[in-house]
Amino acid sequence: MPVLVMKFGGTSVxxxxxxxxxxxxxxxxxxxxYDVIVIVSAMSGKTNELxxxxxxxxxxxxxxxxxxxxxxxxxxxAGLMALRLQEMGVPARSWQGWQxxxxxxxxxxxxxxxxIPRENIDAKFAEGFKVAVVAGFQGVSAEGRITTxxxxxxxxxxxxxxxxxxxxxxxxxxxxxGIYTTDPRICGKARKLEKIAFEExxxxxxxxxxxxxxxxxxxxxxxxxxxxxxxxFEDTDETSxxxxxxxDEIMESKVVxxxxxxxxxxxxxxxxxxxxxxxxxxxxxxxxxxGVNVDMIVxxxxxxxxxxxxxxxxxxxxxxxxxxVARAQKAIEEAQAAGKFTYKELVVDTDVAKVSVVGIGMRxxxxxxxxxxxxxxxxxxxxxxxxxxxxxxxxxxxxKYMELAVQALHDVFALDKV
Ligand code: ADP
Ligand code: ASP
Ligand code: MG
Numbered sequence: 439m440p441v442l443v444m445k446f447g448g449t450s451v452x453x454x455x456x457x458x459x460x461x462x463x464x465x466x467x468x469x470x471x472y473d474v475i476v477i478v479s480a481m482s483g484k485t486n487e488l489x490x491x492x493x494x495x496x497x498x499x500x501x502x503x504x505x506x507x508x509x510x511x512x513x514x515x516a517g518l519m520a521l522r523l524q525e526m527g528v529p530a531r532s533w534q535g536w537q538x539x540x541x542x543x544x545x546x547x548x549x550x551x552x553x554i555p556r557e558n559i560d561a562k563f564a565e566g567f568k569v570a571v572v573a574g575f576q577g578v579s580a581e582g583r584i585t586t587x588x589x590x591x592x593x594x595x596x597x598x599x600x601x602x603x604x605x606x607x608x609x610x611x612x613x614x615x616g617i618y619t620t621d622p623r624i625c626g627k628a629r630k631l632e633k634i635a636f637e638e639x640x641x642x643x644x645x646x647x648x649x650x651x652x653x654x655x656x657x658x659x660x661x662x663x664x665x666x667x668x669x670x671f672e673d674t675d676e677t678s679x680x681x682x683x684x685x686d687e688i689m690e691s692k693v694v695x696x697x698x699x700x701x702x703x704x705x706x707x708x709x710x711x712x713x714x715x716x717x718x719x720x721x722x723x724x725x726x727x728x729g730v731n732v733d734m735i736v737x738x739x740x741x742x743x744x745x746x747x748x749x750x751x752x753x754x755x756x757x758x759x760x761x762x763v764a765r766a767q768k769a770i771e772e773a774q775a776a777g778k779f780t781y782k783e784l785v786v787d788t789d790v791a792k793v794s795v796v797g798i799g800m801r802x803x804x805x806x807x808x809x810x811x812x813x814x815x816x817x818x819x820x821x822x823x824x825x826x827x828x829x830x831x832x833x834x835x836x837x838k839y840m841e842l843a844v845q846a847l848h849d850v851f852a853l854d855k856v
Pocket of ligand 3: 447590593648649650651
């Protein structure tokens, strides 16, 4: 039997009625002749609640217990989905990560897949089961502990199963009817895309478009999984939603194809760091050891303190997620106390957001940056930090201008038009 993977996100399984609605979509695919692997998220809001309970119990919590608690949301929806399918006469059972088993590394809170052996689920399909409902977002480590894959991780579970079972397609059902040129909740003119290239989706996801977890796009690209995003609230068929696919399957080619935003960014500046060989390593080494995900980095030109002075000084600015600021600050202060480097002041700005434009067409077109900066200037938005790569340009700006910036960039690159 051909295998299909269907993933339902939090809002798509938010209550019993929505679970029933999702189950009907699964039943329809079974009737079309598929063996179906259903990946479920926790009911919407549940994972946040569980995280809150852990943080309310323990500030410096044991990450293994965090995972044990936070993974439980998916167990509930997996069982309920299997029960609903059984009620509809579809032979189904639920699988928690350890039962499959979904083997992962032991990096709790951000574990990665090691292997997903097929035997147990295949044996059940061979017995006549039509649906395996698998709890997303979780796995089991070599030590036998429950692990989780990072927020949004059920997308990655879905793609990994599609790869492991050579599924015909991996359908990600969510609360929007596809992937848009930008978040449709921020920009009313956002346009649904019929197809998007893996590379572009990878950039958009890693720059904040949470419609797919970044890692899921990486896996889909590596294993050539046909990945589709579509609505769980509408009637859908094989042509619905947005397909994430290879670049050469896409006819339409724009220079910029999407705008992404990330709200929870912080900017930190080390003022007047002594500028000498090794200084960047001395600063960013301790940050990496503390697990801080440093994103953009800017080093100012070096200046002599006073004319004739032998020592030169510079300012070093970087960005990281807001919830890692305390950890970053601690790492920097400890490194300074240990004599690794000196600085005059540490300035923290937690009121910033990152806005990015993405497009594979940028590889062969000049002038995108200038157009982007001029559009922001026309709205009086000040740019604090800039970072570029082959197919993206990102800027850090005051958070209060984030929506405005997204809309302005969507307009200037005419993303509402095909
Ligand atoms: P789920 O719970 O189904 O996993 P998510 O909330 O994780 O759903 O992802 C879907 C959300 O992603 C949408 O509601 C939308 O607000 C947001 N989003 C951000 N960028 C985009 C984009 N470019 N296209 C579509 N949705 C986007
Ligand atoms: N429930 C998890 C989360 O909210 C995983 C997911 O939904 O993908 O992050
Ligand atoms: Mg999600």
